[in-house]
Structure formats: structure tokens, C-alpha cells
Amino acid sequence: MSIEVRSIRxxxxxxxxxxxxxxxxxxxxxxxxxxxxxxxxxxxxxxIAGLEQADAGSGPILFHQEDVAKTSVGERRVGFVFQHYxxxxxxxVFDNVAFGLKVRPRKVRPSREEIREKVHAMLSLVQxxxxxxxxxxxxxxxxxxxxxLARALVIEPRVLLxxxxxxxxxxxxxxxxxxxxxxxxxxxxxxxxxxxxxxxxALEVADxxxxxDKGRIVQExxxxxxxxxxxxxFVYEFLGNVNLFHSRVEKGMAHFHGLRVESPQHETAKGxxxxxxxxxxxxxxxxxxxxxxxxxxxxxxxxxxxxxVRLELAREGEYLTIEVELTNDEFRARGxxxxxxxxxxxxRVRVFxxxxxxxxxxxxxx
Amino acid sequence: xxxxxNLSRAGAVPAHGDSPLVRRTLIAVAxxxxxxxxxxxxxxxxxxxLAEGVRVYFDAIREPDSLAAIRLTLVTAAIxxxxxxxxxxAAAWAIAKFEFKGKSFLITIIDMPFAIxxxxxxxxxxxxxxxxxxxxxxxxxxxxxxxxxPAAIVIVTLFGTMPFxxxxxxxxxxxxxxQEEQSALTLGASGWQTFYHITLPNVKWGLLYGVILxxxxxxxxxxxxxxxxxxxxxxxxxxxxxxxxxYNDYMITAAFAVASLLALLALVTLAAxxxxxxxxxxxxxxxxxxxxxxxxxxGESAP
Numbered sequence: 210m211s212i213e214v215r216s217i218r219x220x221x222x223x224x225x226x227x228x229x230x231x232x233x234x235x236x237x238x239x240x241x242x243x244x245x246x247x248x249x250x251x252x253x254x255x256x257i258a259g260l261e262q263a264d265a266g267s268g269p270i271l272f273h274q275e276d277v278a279k280t281s282v283g284e285r286r287v288g289f290v291f292q293h294y295x296x297x298x299x300x301x302v303f304d305n306v307a308f309g310l311k312v313r314p315r316k317v318r319p320s321r322e323e324i325r326e327k328v329h330a331m332l333s334l335v336q337x338x339x340x341x342x343x344x345x346x347x348x349x350x351x352x353x354x355x356x357x358l359a360r361a362l363v364i365e366p367r368v369l370l371x372x373x374x375x376x377x378x379x380x381x382x383x384x385x386x387x388x389x390x391x392x393x394x395x396x397x398x399x400x401x402x403x404x405x406x407x408x409x410x411a412l413e414v415a416d417x418x419x420x421x422d423k424g425r426i427v428q429e430x431x432x433x434x435x436x437x438x439x440x441x442x443f444v445y446e447f448l449g450n451v452n453l454f455h456s457r458v459e460k461g462m463a464h465f466h467g468l469r470v471e472s473p474q475h476e477t478a479k480g481x482x483x484x485x486x487x488x489x490x491x492x493x494x495x496x497x498x499x500x501x502x503x504x505x506x507x508x509x510x511x512x513x514x515x516x517x518v519r520l521e522l523a524r525e526g527e528y529l530t531i532e533v534e535l536t537n538d539e540f541r542a543r544g545x546x547x548x549x550x551x552x553x554x555x556x557r558v559r560v561f562x563x564x565x566x567x568x569x570x571x572x573x574x575x
Numbered sequence: 576x577x578x579x580x581n582l583s584r585a586g587a588v589p590a591h592g593d594s595p596l597v598r599r600t601l602i603a604v605a606x607x608x609x610x611x612x613x614x615x616x617x618x619x620x621x622x623x624x625l626a627e628g629v630r631v632y633f634d635a636i637r638e639p640d641s642l643a644a645i646r647l648t649l650v651t652a653a654i655x656x657x658x659x660x661x662x663x664x665a666a667a668w669a670i671a672k673f674e675f676k677g678k679s680f681l682i683t684i685i686d687m688p689f690a691i692x693x694x695x696x697x698x699x700x701x702x703x704x705x706x707x708x709x710x711x712x713x714x715x716x717x718x719x720x721x722x723x724x725p726a727a728i729v730i731v732t733l734f735g736t737m738p739f740x741x742x743x744x745x746x747x748x749x750x751x752x753x754q755e756e757q758s759a760l761t762l763g764a765s766g767w768q769t770f771y772h773i774t775l776p777n778v779k780w781g782l783l784y785g786v787i788l789x790x791x792x793x794x795x796x797x798x799x800x801x802x803x804x805x806x807x808x809x810x811x812x813x814x815x816x817x818x819x820x821x822y823n824d825y826m827i828t829a830a831f832a833v834a835s836l837l838a839l840l841a842l843v844t845l846a847a848x849x850x851x852x853x854x855x856x857x858x859x860x861x862x863x864x865x866x867x868x869x870x871x872x873x874g875e876s877a878p
Contacts (some may be wrong), residue, residue, distance in 0.1 A: 224587050237757075258761060259759070259761075260757055260760075265753040269725075281760075282760045282764040283760055283761070283762075283764065285766070286763070287761060288761070289757075289758070289761040291754055291757070291758060293754060295754035295755050295757065296755075296756040296758075297755055297772075297773060298755070298777065299776045299777060301732070308759065308762055308764070308772070309762035309763055309764075311761065312759075312763055312765070313763060314767045314773070360758075360762065361761070361762075364762055364763060
């Protein structure tokens with residue numbers, strides 16, 4: 210079941226939550242809506258579910274080419290998983306999952322026996338059959354999340370919508386649960402959209418990532434596409450740590466820290482100001498000069514993060530710290546310690562001119 | 576280690592630091608006050624009521640005017656409590672679950688009956704429906720006379736007890752939010768199913784609490800009823816009014832007999848109230864346990 214929304218607007222009083230948003234989600238695809246808080250991602254999800262009405266004049270909301278914009282939440286048959294689970298606290302796990310079947314009109318309601326079978330099948334899918342008699346208060350966060358998922362899936366929804374599904378869980382649980390969700394999705398192939406503000410989560414789990422900012426879709430694509438080719442500085446900064454260097458861009462070259470770096474897309478630039486971005490892991494580091502395109506810096510701090518090591522460096526006479534990340538092995542091979550003077554050479558640089566920076570905040574879609 | 580030290584010292588110096596003398600004095604003052612102002616009058620009511628024996632007591636209650644007063648009180652409560660329950664649930668539902676203009680005004684106005692003296696409520700009623708009131712003459716043209724009838728008693732009691740259920744439910748429903756209802760809607764439940772299966776069970780103890788208070792007040796209402804009833808014996812006398820009439824007639828034993836029924840109602844109300852309060856506290860504990868720690872051990876890690 211594909212999902213398509215066209216030119217959706219949603220305002221709350223003077224605040225514009227969604228500004229002319231259009232989005233297509235392919236059948237069977239797991240899509241992440243990624244953005245900072247206030248970017249409109251949850252509002253978009255709720256508009257698709259029917260929990261929120263788009264403003265008058267908005268385009269259609271199509272489920273498999275059929276416009277559902279005028280239908281009620283119940284009629285849309287969406288599975289919706291709320292951020293804080295929203296389990297029915299006075300019902301057992303079994304009754305929670307059975308609810309969607311029990312409230313059906315008599316004609317289409319399965320028999321008591323069928324309901325029992327379906328609920329147990331669903332509970333075994335989420336591996337919680339042994340807890341069917343418990344109340345939500347007696348479950349852990351991860352278990353509650355899976356009950357919420359089972360409850361949403363038992364009604365055989367046409368699409369599955371998840372609002373920050375792992376937001377309230379601790380780090381280890383959320384990692385395990387999101388991988389489990391990915392495997393579950395591969396099993397049932399239900400068209401799904403989940404909202405998250407965690408770029409790592411989106412890049413790891415989703416087939417496609419839709420990045421939102423200030424009520425607009427900024428970029429969409431596969432995780433690799435958006436990570437490797439961020440369309441604008443916002444996406445670049447949002448998708449991971451960055452080092453920012455103010456630079457001058459001229460004739461396809463960016464100049465900063467006495468370096469000359471190629472920036473082919475700025476062939477016609479005539480000495481404009483700009484920003485050069487380098488991700489911490491995109492530096493080569495050495496005790497010896499690395500040719501013309503390297504600069505010297507002093508190691509100020511060393512943070513060991515398990516598998517990787519993060520260095521904070523500064524150039525002579527500058528306060529700006531430069532972050533560099535390397536693997537443990539690399540770090541040991543270089544024999545670097547605090548206070549050392551080393552040479553850095555950026556392997557990959559992304560340059561945006563000031564003009565492009567302004568554009569990215571004014572144009573509606575890039 | 577700190578625990579054991581505290582324990583061993585607990586016998587000598589209590590943890591809160593007050594000496595036993597201060598503590599005992601405080602408790603004695605509190606209990607003495609309670610006894611003097613609450614228990615003693617209650618004992619007095621029952622001892623006065625039974626002063627001339629059980630037979631006289633029951634005769635006083637079985638007397639036709641007393642029975643009529645009891646009946647009128649019960650009928651009034653039977654009308655007022657359900658109506659105000661429905662109103663209270665509807666108002667609380669609207670206020671807690673929806674955003675609309677004039678919401679804060681509605682919250683304020685619900686409290687009005689508590690702010691106005693009951694006597695004033697009665698007088699307002701007379702001003703509206705009396706023979707020279709605003710609406711009275713118009714209704715009289717259709718042969719409807721409200722003042723000095725049981726209908727008047729029901730109406731002023733309705734007004735006076737309106738806030739109980741709504742006030743109990745509004746904070747409860749607001750605290751619970753709308754996520755469970757939204758969840759039910761996405762699962763295909765209708766509005767009514769959502770209300771009946773989700774909202775109502777979540778507020779049932781709060782609702783019962785409100786109903787109990789509403790009932791107690793409906794049966795005990797005096798001031799406003801005094802003004803509008805006309806105190807016609809056997810017709811428009813409720814139990815509280817009847818107590819007053821008997822007392823003024825120097826029928827002390829009979830007055831106390833009827834009063835003892837009202838006192839009994841108070842005792843039953845208190846008992847019911849504390850049971851419900853206990854249930855609410857238990858639900859709150861469960862809810863906070865749900866939000867806080869997770870008792871169930873198991874692999875968070877789904878394989």
C-alpha cells in the first residue's frame with residue numbers, strides 16, 4: 210500500500226507546522242521522517258493517520274491512489290504506535306491487543322475463538338505471549354512498546370505509523386528494538402513510516418530517509434544518498450558531527466587554513482565567502498607533513514569512546530577546536546599523545562557558499 | 576551501615592527529633608478537638624434519638640409526615656444525582672479532552688454554585704419563578720406553578736450540587752490526557768466505544784467519589800430548599816427541613832430521630848468515601864509504577 214500526500218499545510222494559530230509538504234512512500238517501504246523537534250515530522254505523521262486535519266486547500270492524502278483525506282481515523286485503518294505507548298492501563302496485555310478486534314461492528318467482528326487465536330499469534334510475533342495476563346504497569350518500556358506494536362498490527366492495518374517509537378527507551382534497548390523492528394518489517398513488508406530525531410536510528414533502520422526542517426521537507430533519499438550528498442548545510446550538520454571552516458571560494462577551489470581544496474560545483478565562484486565542512490572521521494592524521502594540503506595542529510584532548518578515539522586539536526594561535534575521530538588501531542599505530550604537534554589532511558570536504566546558505570533557508574524545497 | 580545505626584537509635588530518639596512529650600500532646604489535642612466537635616455531637620444525636628427507647632424512635636420515623644419527608648428527599652436525590660452525573664461527565668469530558676473558546680469561562684462558571692450562599696440561590700429562584708418574578712407570571716398563564724412545589728426543590732438542589740462530579744473528574748481527565756482515546760480511535764473504535772471502554776474505566780473511582788459527595792449534599796441541602804419549599808408538611812418538607820420543623824415544635828426526640836437518619840447517611844458516605852479514596856490511591860500507585868520502574872524482568876533484547 211503506497212502512501213502519497215500532496216501540498217499539505219497545517220497551521221496552529223500563527224504557527225506553521227507543515228508548509229506545503231508533499232511526500233511519496235513506496236509500497237512496502239520503511240521510511241524515516243527525520244528532523245529536529247518542531248520540524249513538523251510528528252504533525253505530518255498525525256495528518257497521515259487522520260489524528261490531525263490538514264488545513265483547507267491542502268492536497269489529497271492517498272493510500273494506494275485512494276484519497277482518504279475526508280475519512281475518519283478509524284476508517285483509514287492505520288496502525289499507529291504512540292511515543293509513550295498509550296496502552297490501555299486498565300486492560301491486560303491480551304485485552305489491549307484484542308481491543309481493535311472486539312470493537313468491530315458485529316457483522317465483521319471475528320468470533321471469540323478467532324480473536325483469541327489472532328491475539329496469541331500476534332503476541333508470539335512480538336515474543337510476548339508469556340506476558341498476556343499482565344497489566345501495562347507491570348511491563349518494562351521495551352515490552353510495552355512491543356505490546357503497542359502488536360495492538361496496532363492485529364487489526365491488519367494498511368500502513369504502520371510510528372511516532373518516535375524508541376524515544377522513551379534507554380540506549381541499549383532502543384538499539385536492540387530498532388534492529389528487531391527492521392527484521393519484523395522485512396518479514397511482514399508493511400508500508401511503514403516512523404518519526405525520529407535520531408539520525409543514527411534513521412540511517413540504520415530505514416529504506417528511505419526524509420529530512421524535515423521548519424515544516425518543510427529538506428531532502429529525501431536512501432540513507433547513503435542523504436549521508437554522502439547532503440543538499441545543504443542544515444542536512445550536513447544534522448546528519449552527524451562536523452568541523453566547520455570559514456573559507457573563500459574561487460574558481461572551483463575553496464581556501465581555508467592555507468589549504469586549497471577542490472570544489473568542482475563552484476567553478477564560476479568569484480572569491481565568495483563560504484563554509485567548508487569536514488566530518489571528524491574524514492581527516493588523515495600524521496606526525497609528518499602530508500604534502501601541500503595539510504596543516505599543523507596541537508592535540509589538546511583525547512577521548513576514548515570504546516572502538517573509536519576522538520581527538521580535539523587546535524591550530525597555533527586559534528581557539529577553534531577541530532574534532533578528529535579515528536579507530537583505536539589507527540590511534541595506537543600513530544602513537545599520538547596529548548600536546549603533540551601533528552599534521553591534518555582533510556580527505557573529504559563539502560563546501561557551501563554563503564549564497565547557498567541563504568538559499569537553503571528561504572526556498573521551500575531544495 | 577547507616578541503616579543499622581539509625582535502627583538501634585530509633586528507640587531512644589525518634590527520627591523526626593520531637594520529644595515523645597510534644598508528640599503525645601499534639602496527638603491528644605488533635606484527638607480531643609475531633610472528639611469534642613465531631614464525635615460528641617454524633618453520639619449526642621443518637622443518644623437523644625434513642626432517649627425514650629427504640630419504640631418511640633421508630634414511631635417518630637414511621638409518622639406519615641416523616642415518611643413523606645424521607646420519600647421526598649430520596650426522590651430528589653434520585654433525580655438530581657443522575658442528572659448531575661451526566662452533566663458532570665459531559666462537562667469534564669469537554670473540558671479535559673477538547674480545546675474550544677470559552678473553556679476557562681466554563682471552568683469558572685461550574686464552580687459558581689459553591690461560591691454562592693444557598694439562601695441566595697433560593698432567593699434567585701423566588702425572583703425568577705415567584706408570583707411576581709420574571710418567569711413566574713408567564714408560566715402561570717400555562718398553569719405551571721413552580722414555587723413551593725417539589726419541582727422547585729429538585730431545581731435548586733440540581734443547581735447547588737452541580738459542581739461535585741465535574742470538579743472531581745476534570746483534573747483526573749486532564750492528567751490522563753487523550754493518548755489512550757486517540758489510540759482507541761486508530762484501532763477503529765467509535766466515539767461511544769472509546770468513551771465507554773477507555774475513558775470511563777479510567778475515571779470510575781473519581782466518578783464514584785463525585786457521585787457520593789453529590790448525593791450527600793443533595794440529601795442534606797438546607798438553605799436554598801428552605802426558601803423555595805414553603806415547608807408544607809407531608810408535601811414539600813425534605814428531611815433537613817422536617818428536622819427543623821419538629822425541633823421548633825419541641826418534638827425533640829422525633830427531631831433527633833430524623834436527624835439520626837441524616838447522620839447515618841453521613842457515616843455511610845464517609846465509609847464509602849474512604850473506600851473509594853483508597854482505591855484511587857491504589858490506582859495512582861499503579862499508574863506511577865507504570866511510568867517509573869519496570870518490575871517485569873526479562874530480555875528487553877528481543878532476539
